Amino acid sequence: MSSDSKHLPVLVDEVISYLxxxxxxxxxxxxFGQGGxxxxxxxxxxxxxxxxxxxxSKNFARELKLKYPKRFFFKIEKxxxxxxxxEQFDINKINGVTLDLGLSSPQIDNSSRGFxxxxxxxxxxxxxxxxxxxxxxxxxxxxxxSQLSEIFYxxxxxxNSRKIAKLIVLERKKKEIQxxxxxxxxxxxxxxxxxxxxxxRVFQALRIFVNDELNELEKFxxxxxxxxxxNSRIIIVxxxxxxxxxxxxxxxxxxxFLKIITKKPxxxxxxxxxxxPRSKSAKMRVAEVL
Numbered sequence: 001m002s003s004d005s006k007h008l009p010v011l012v013d014e015v016i017s018y019l020x021x022x023x024x025x026x027x028x029x030x031x032f033g034q035g036g037x038x039x040x041x042x043x044x045x046x047x048x049x050x051x052x053x054x055x056x057s058k059n060f061a062r063e064l065k066l067k068y069p070k071r072f073f074f075k076i077e078k079x080x081x082x083x084x085x086x087e088q089f090d091i092n093k094i095n096g097v098t099l100d101l102g103l104s105s106p107q108i109d110n111s112s113r114g115f116x117x118x119x120x121x122x123x124x125x126x127x128x129x130x131x132x133x134x135x136x137x138x139x140x141x142x143x144x145x146s147q148l149s150e151i152f153y154x155x156x157x158x159x160n161s162r163k164i165a166k167l168i169v170l171e172r173k174k175k176e177i178q179x180x181x182x183x184x185x186x187x188x189x190x191x192x193x194x195x196x197x198x199x200x201r202v203f204q205a206l207r208i209f210v211n212d213e214l215n216e217l218e219k220f221x222x223x224x225x226x227x228x229x230x231n232s233r234i235i236i237v238x239x240x241x242x243x244x245x246x247x248x249x250x251x252x253x254x255x256x257f258l259k260i261i262t263k264k265p266x267x268x269x270x271x272x273x274x275x276x277p278r279s280k281s282a283k284m285r286v287a288e289v290l
Contacts, residue, residue: 009036030079156205
């Protein structure tokens with residue numbers, strides 16, 4: 001099992017310095033993963049309600065529950081359902097929220113999850129593969145050429161979306177496309193990027209579509225002001241322009257209720273990128289509830 005894969009939390013020191021966790025105050029960690037943010041918050045004598053949609057996170061949550069039985073609470077759930085989760089724990093208001101919208105290392109490094117174009121695995125890409133959600137394989141083999149093109153262009157900002165979709169449809173007539181490397185080889189026939197792997201944008205698009213990630217984020221943001229108390233902070237780390245734009249626009253549109261703390265997004269230091277290359281595209285935005 002890939003839970004051995006060590007995940008380095010992105011911008012963790014910056015998250016904690018902007019969140020300013022206080023003793024006995026309650027914070028919501030909506031993307032628990034291996035608990036990088038939660039551990040830091042709990043070490044400052046605060047309470048944490050944490051969620052993750054990936055059931056592998058239960059293994060890491062168990063350790064924290066043993067260590068902080070009265071201050072740590074965990075549930076496998078989508079963070080978009082934060083309001084319902086808090087109600088289940090009899091909590092109406094919290095003092096801050098953190099979201100890291102990237103994939104965790106166990107998800108990327110475990111080839112059976114199908115997130116990576118660097119290793120061969122089934123075309124899955126579900127954040128929680130225990131649930132009966134659509135897989136990337138179904139999309140690639142069953143969606144029409146125009147649907148595929150739209151997904152790649154809208155969710156991946158892939159400029160060759162039409163050509164790639166056309167070639168996928170031709171290739172799947174010969175045989176079903178089943179694995180990540182099969183798909184990657186098809187994309188490479190069209191894309192010749194130097195700075196990124198040619199498959200980056202298509203894989204991003206599929207992952208976002210499979211997990212309905214943009215709607216999840218928008219749903220969370222539309223509800224969060226109802227359970228955040230005065231002076232609490234919203235801290236969101238995004239990894240691509242689509243998510244970052246949603247967060248930026250939400251903060252701007254709610255300027256009557258929020259004070260924007262980060263005029264420009266916080267990005268990782270060169271030292272952090274050296275230690276953790278996956279942090280390179282991270283952008284952190286912070287707002288405070290008025």
